[in-house]
Amino acid sequence: MTVTLGQAINHALVDAMQEDERVLVFGEDVGRLGGVFRVTDGLQQKFGEERCFDTPLAESGIVGTAIGLAMAGWRPVPEMQFDGFTYPAFEQIVSHLAKLRNRSRGHLRMPITLRIPYGGGIGAVEHHSESPEAYWAHTAGLRVVTPSTPSDAYSMMREAIASDDPVVFLEPKRRYWMKEELELPVTTAPADQAVIRRHGDTATLIAYGPMVRTALDAADAAEAEGWSLEVVDLRSLAPLDIATITASAEKTGRIVVVHEASRTLGLGAEIAAIVQQEAFYSLEAPVLRVTGFDTPYPPAMLERYWLPGIDRILDAVQQSLTW
Amino acid sequence: MSRQVSNPDELLPGDLVRVIEPDGTVRQHDDFPFDIEDETLVDLYRQMLLTRAVDREAINLQRQGQLAVYPSCLGQEAAQVGAARALRNDDWVFPSYRELGFALARGIDPIRMMHVYRGTWLGDHDPHEHSFGHITIPIATQVLHATGFAMGTKLDGKDTVTVACCGDGATSEGDTHEAMTFAGVFEAPVVFFVQNNQYAISVPLERQTAAPTLAHKAIGYGMPGVRCDGNDVLATYAVMQSVVNRAREGGGPAMVEAVTYRREAHTTSDDPTRYRSDTEVEEAARHDPVDRLRLVLDQRDLRDDTVEREIADECAAATSKVRAAIYDADHDDPMEMFDHVMAGDTAFLDDQRAQLRAELAADAAGS
Numbered sequence: 210m211t212v213t214l215g216q217a218i219n220h221a222l223v224d225a226m227q228e229d230e231r232v233l234v235f236g237e238d239v240g241r242l243g244g245v246f247r248v249t250d251g252l253q254q255k256f257g258e259e260r261c262f263d264t265p266l267a268e269s270g271i272v273g274t275a276i277g278l279a280m281a282g283w284r285p286v287p288e289m290q291f292d293g294f295t296y297p298a299f300e301q302i303v304s305h306l307a308k309l310r311n312r313s314r315g316h317l318r319m320p321i322t323l324r325i326p327y328g329g330g331i332g333a334v335e336h337h338s339e340s341p342e343a344y345w346a347h348t349a350g351l352r353v354v355t356p357s358t359p360s361d362a363y364s365m366m367r368e369a370i371a372s373d374d375p376v377v378f379l380e381p382k383r384r385y386w387m388k389e390e391l392e393l394p395v396t397t398a399p400a401d402q403a404v405i406r407r408h409g410d411t412a413t414l415i416a417y418g419p420m421v422r423t424a425l426d427a428a429d430a431a432e433a434e435g436w437s438l439e440v441v442d443l444r445s446l447a448p449l450d451i452a453t454i455t456a457s458a459e460k461t462g463r464i465v466v467v468h469e470a471s472r473t474l475g476l477g478a479e480i481a482a483i484v485q486q487e488a489f490y491s492l493e494a495p496v497l498r499v500t501g502f503d504t505p506y507p508p509a510m511l512e513r514y515w516l517p518g519i520d521r522i523l524d525a526v527q528q529s530l531t532w
Numbered sequence: 533m534s535r536q537v538s539n540p541d542e543l544l545p546g547d548l549v550r551v552i553e554p555d556g557t558v559r560q561h562d563d564f565p566f567d568i569e570d571e572t573l574v575d576l577y578r579q580m581l582l583t584r585a586v587d588r589e590a591i592n593l594q595r596q597g598q599l600a601v602y603p604s605c606l607g608q609e610a611a612q613v614g615a616a617r618a619l620r621n622d623d624w625v626f627p628s629y630r631e632l633g634f635a636l637a638r639g640i641d642p643i644r645m646m647h648v649y650r651g652t653w654l655g656d657h658d659p660h661e662h663s664f665g666h667i668t669i670p671i672a673t674q675v676l677h678a679t680g681f682a683m684g685t686k687l688d689g690k691d692t693v694t695v696a697c698c699g700d701g702a703t704s705e706g707d708t709h710e711a712m713t714f715a716g717v718f719e720a721p722v723v724f725f726v727q728n729n730q731y732a733i734s735v736p737l738e739r740q741t742a743a744p745t746l747a748h749k750a751i752g753y754g755m756p757g758v759r760c761d762g763n764d765v766l767a768t769y770a771v772m773q774s775v776v777n778r779a780r781e782g783g784g785p786a787m788v789e790a791v792t793y794r795r796e797a798h799t800t801s802d803d804p805t806r807y808r809s810d811t812e813v814e815e816a817a818r819h820d821p822v823d824r825l826r827l828v829l830d831q832r833d834l835r836d837d838t839v840e841r842e843i844a845d846e847c848a849a850a851t852s853k854v855r856a857a858i859y860d861a862d863h864d865d866p867m868e869m870f871d872h873v874m875a876g877d878t879a880f881l882d883d884q885r886a887q888l889r890a891e892l893a894a895d896a897a898g899s
Contacts, residue, residue, distance in 0.1 A: 233687075259687055265717055270676060270710030277626075277680020280659065283687070297706070304670050305677070308654075311872040312666055316658040318875050350873055373875035401877075448880035 212393065215248050215385035217359035218324075220393050221366035222249065222286065226256050229284060232370060234261045236271055236288030236324075245290060246326060246385055268294055272301040275321050276309065284320045286370060292327040293336030299344070306375045307350030319375040322366070327355075328419045328469050329501075329516055330383035332509040339506055340470035342418075345377040346447040346479075353447040354400045355379035357421035359389040361444065364397040379446075381419035403450035405457070409437035412463035412526050415454065415480055417443040420467045420517060427522040436526060446476055454480060455487040462493035463529040467517055472500040494532035497525045542756065545747035548791060549760040551767040556827025564758075564770040574834055576617060576765050577825050578843050580609040583633035584822065585847035586642045589854055590632075590649065594800040598859055599649040603630045604796035607763070610821030611727050611790040613637050614768030615695065618776050624685075624694040626665040626678035630727075630794075631697055638664045642850065643857040652863050663692075671732075672698055672705035675724060679711040682722035682785075693779045694722045701732025703749065704740045712753040715785035723775050724750075724787040727762060729794035734807035750787035762790030763821040766828070793819070866892060 212220070226232045234252055236244075240263040243250030252261035264271050268289055275285040289295045295302070302323070309317045329338030345353045352374050356362040362380070369376035398404050406421060407428050416424040421442045428438035441457050443449065458464050464484050466477035481496035499517045507515045549561050560566070583605065590602045605612065612633030619625070627634055635645055644656040648667050655666035668674035678696030685692045702708055703726060715722050726746055730737050743749055750757025760771040768790050775786035793816040797804045804813075829835040870878065870885045 265710070265713045267710040267713060269707055270679075270714050273673065273676025273707060273710065274680030274683060274714055277677040277682070278684040279680075280665075280677065281681045281684025281688070283684050300670060300673060301676065301707075305673060309666075310875065311869075312655040313659065313872075314653065314656065314868075315872045316660065320875075352874070451880070 210390070210392065211388050212359045212363075212391055213385060214356070214359045214362045214381070214387045215246055217363040217393075218248050218366050218380065219250055221363045221370070222252060223255065224394060225286075225367055225370040226252065226260060229370075230260075231282065231284045232260070232286060233278065233283050234286045234288070235264050237264060237266055237290045239263060239288050244288065246382065248324075248380070248385070249288070268298040269301050272298040272306060272323065275323075276301065276305055276319065279319050279321050280317060284370065286322045286324060288324045290326070291337045292325055292339040292341055295325055295341060302345070302351070302377075303348050307348045310374075311350060318373045320373045321375045322369040322372075322378050323375065324378050324380060326380045326382040326385075328381050328383060329506060329512050330419065332512070334509070335506070338512065340468070340501065342379055342446050343470060343475050346476060350375065351447060352376045352401075352445070353379065354445050355381060355418035356444065357381065357384065357418055357442050359387065360391045360395045361397050363393060363395055365400045365444065367394070368400045379418060383419050384422060387422065398444075401445040401448055401450060403441050403443045403445070403453035405439060405453070406442045407438065407440040409439035410461055411436040411438055412465060412529055413439040413441060413457040413461045414465050414467055414522065414526075415441045415443065415457070416467040417446060417476070420469060423517065423519065424467050424522065427519045427526075430519050431523060431526065434523070436530075438526065443476075449479070449483065451483055451487065454483060458484045458488035459491040462491050463526075464492075464496045465499060465522065465525045465529060466496065467499045467522055469501050469516060471503045472498055473503050475500055494529040497529055499525045540751060543751040543754070545745055545750070545757045545759045545789070547759075549758065549767045549771050550764050551770055552764045552824050552828055556831040558766060558828060561767070561770060564774045566766070566770040566773055568766065568769070570832060570834055572617070573825070573829060573832070574839060576613055577822070577829055577835070578846065579613045579637055580633070580765065580822050580825065581843050582847055582850060583609045583613065583636055585851050586636065586854060587632055589851040590646060591796070591800060593646070593855065593858055594649070599646065599800070600651045601799045601801050602649050603799040605630050605632050607793050607795035607816065607821065608727055608729055609633045610765035610825065611762035611768050611792050614765040615725050615772045615788075615790070617769050618772035619693070619695065622663055622692050623776070624663045624665070624678070624681055624692060625697065626674040626681070626694065627667060627697045628671070628674060628699060628702070629667045629669050630699070631667075634697065635664060638662045640664055642854050646854055646858045647861070650858055650861060652861055672702035672707040672711075674698070675702070675711040676707050676714075679715045679720055679722050682715070682720035683718050686718070686721055691780050692721070693776045695776075696722055696724050698724070698726055699732065700726065700728040700730065700737050700740055700746060701735065702726070703746050712750070712755070712785070712787070716753040716755055719782075719784040721779040721782075722785045723772070723779055724785065725772070726787065726789045728789050728791050731794050731798065731808075733798040733802060734804075745789060747787060747789040753785075755785045755787060757787045757789065759789045759791060762792030763819050763824060765821060765825050792821075
């Protein structure tokens with residue numbers, strides 16, 4: 210069947226709720242409306258208002274009550290409506306969701322999957338296109354994952370919900386409508402493993418979430434230059450799959466990290482540090498980064514200048530090759 | 533579509549509920565009747581004195597460098613012990629960090645709490661063992677956990693009630709607003725138990741709110757607000773058992789403002805002489821909650837030398853037990869910090885784990 214990334218998440222939620230009656234889905238507009246992106250469409254009709262419900266418009270309240278529900282033995286899957294609206298919940302996420310297991314010496318578990326549509330490229334107004342992943346990846350105690358394909362979206366969502374750890378599940382909103390032919394249920398690689406989306410030996414593009422498609426398009430275009438680019442899809446941002454990153458660095462000797470989030474102290478910085486430590490003698494050039502600029506996310510009319518695209522990626526590859 | 537409240541005025545707080553008269557006579561409040569046995573009165577007295585003794589010992593231990601810091605609950609014993617008495621064992625409590633009296637009343641070993649203030653571990657009991665959450669330091673964040681927990685027990689069809697503890701300062705936090713909003717909307721069986729001890733570190737109540745009282749806030753969330761004299765253990769008990777039973781029977785959440793006074797510093801690191809006068813503190817001490825209950829016991833002839841001696845012995849035993857366990861206590865295994873980061877595989881921490889292990893081995897070899 211043809212499934213979009215958004216539909217794949219919807220199927221994963223349905224199947225998880227069917228399999229485990231302790232799974233609850235809640236947030237702003239997720240019930241009657243089915244979510245502003247329709248990712249939770251039909252859940253309330255199928256499972257009733259007790260298992261899929263609209264909450265008051267209060268993000269800290271959504272995460273804070275999810276923590277209490279988890280303590281009471283439920284398996285909550287709360288939604289933050291947009292990336293830019295996660296910040297009111299920052300304290301609950303960082304001070305409690307991430308730390309309660311540790312604080313309680315393992316007596317408490319936080320089997321919470323926090324869904325966050327993130328990233329730009331949809332022509333949205335301010336605060337609707339942010340890439341806050343580094344905040345979560347920097348926080349000990351959280352798993353942070355982001356799928357780049359419908360089959361991964363399904364499989365990684367099922368894995369996140371089944372996990373006894375808190376998982377920040379970042380949904381690349383500009384890819385919600387990306388299609389794939391697949392049979393459900395589908396199980397892909399475990400979420401904490403990076404996968405090679407395309408094999409090559411000229412240089413490696415390391416990307417995740419919305420930028421994987423862009424990196425693959427860049428790799429296609431690079432063929433015209435005679436370059437064979439490898440594309441690594443990280444999938445898990447915390448923890449990072451160091452082995453796969455290192456292996457690709459050793460293979461190609463040239464690494465370009467691509468992400469939408471701003472450059473300074475983004476995931477690219479961490480990956481550059483890992484690569485120079487683990488594959489120092491294999492490197493033919495410094496690790497380069499193709500990222501959003503260190504500016505606030507621009508107005509929609511300007512986002513095409515801000516978001517990393519094929520040309521900017523190929524420029525970086527060129528720079529790496531001619532270092 | 534708003535919830536139908538037949539008479540919103542019923543949600544407003546009436547006068548401060550007080551039960552113990554100045555001479556020790558117990559005068560029942562019409563709206564909050566209660567039964568209490570003589571034995572229970574003595575037990576409340578015992579718990580309040582035990583709280584005070586352990587609280588004092590904790591301050592002493594901090595002064596001797598044995599605790600990093602300690603937030604005293606001196607003066608708030610009646611509020612905590614009275615509220616705890618209104619609960620069943622399977623009811624839940626989500627405390628802040630000034631809830632020693634509540635914790636003792638729930639059967640938690642004070643040693644476990646003192647380890648937190650010593651810095652041996654971050655939170656050292658299983659919340660499910662005593663239906664009592666961890667000491668929570670970020671202000672008001674626990675009231676959301678309590679509300680979510682109550683939503684969860686309601687979904688399970690249980691009749692347990694959850695108490696969300698917080699102070700006057702916490703009522704200014706957004707999380708309290710969000711928690712009370714959720715509790716009202718979902719009719720969660722949660723009671724917001726606000727100990728108004730007049731200060732948030734140095735900032736007095738009038739800087740927290742322009743509302744007539746904290747209890748007035750409740751009407752905004754569609755729940756009743758009640759004010760009780762938090763230095764009156766029986767008033768606190770009477771009010772709490774009323775709203776707890778109401779919640780248990782499906783009546784929804786409520787807010788209780790227990791009016792009391794924080795007689796010690798905010799924590800042992802604080803210097804209250806910079807923001808309040810000795811006269812004010814001395815005046816507050818004249819309304820001591822233990823003295824109030826003692827009058828009741830004396831009027832009923834429930835207190836003699838034997839009772840006092842037994843309680844004093846119990847307090848001495850408890851404090852020396854705490855002292856023995858805490859004094860110079862160490863954490864026996866630094867490697868433990870890696871054990872509770874994630875439920876699943878933490879292989880990604882292996883390097884860091886190995887680093888500390890090697891450092892410890894080198895230290896051991898060198899010593």
